[in-house]
Amino acid sequence: MIYAKFSDHIDSTGARFTGIQLAPDASDPSFTAYDVPNTSWFVLDANNVIGTRDPATVVPPAPTIAQIIAALESAVTAYVDTVAQRKGYDSAVSCASYSASTNITYAADAATFIAWRDQVWVTCETMLATDTAATPPIIPTEADVIAALPNAPW
Numbered sequence: 001m002i003y004a005k006f007s008d009h010i011d012s013t014g015a016r017f018t019g020i021q022l023a024p025d026a027s028d029p030s031f032t033a034y035d036v037p038n039t040s041w042f043v044l045d046a047n048n049v050i051g052t053r054d055p056a057t058v059v060p061p062a063p064t065i066a067q068i069i070a071a072l073e074s075a076v077t078a079y080v081d082t083v084a085q086r087k088g089y090d091s092a093v094s095c096a097s098y099s100a101s102t103n104i105t106y107a108a109d110a111a112t113f114i115a116w117r118d119q120v121w122v123t124c125e126t127m128l129a130t131d132t133a134a135t136p137p138i139i140p141t142e143a144d145v146i147a148a149l150p151n152a153p154w
Helices: 065-086 092-100 104-132 142-148
Strands: 002-010 016-022 042-045 048-052
Touching: 065 092, 065 104, 065 142, 092 104, 104 142
Parallel strands: none
Antiparallel strands: 002 016, 002 042, 042 048
């Protein structure tokens, strides 16, 4: 977030200044909103005013549909990794990498896992495409998406 204020004033030389004045670096851990001495300061996020310098007034903008879908897809990715980890693999990528293994157990795990993972993503993509096509969009919760996925192979 950036702390800024709109300035419109005449300086000591008589020149008019109009523009945005930025506060000290808000990412500096020693800086707080209260370091800004004037109540005309605002909190900006992605060029939108989301509150005044009082942190209690900061209201982040609602996430976009694309951001919500990305978060749901991240949750599904984490779930798929968790399923692979249940079988002792580091991640989904690790499990799938055994598809050409000469060890028949590892190769079978990978084949089973890859088939399941493909079904997971088809289900997820279909569910999100169907729900977001509605007007207004109906976006499921993370729990709803995970519950709708095919049963894990192990």
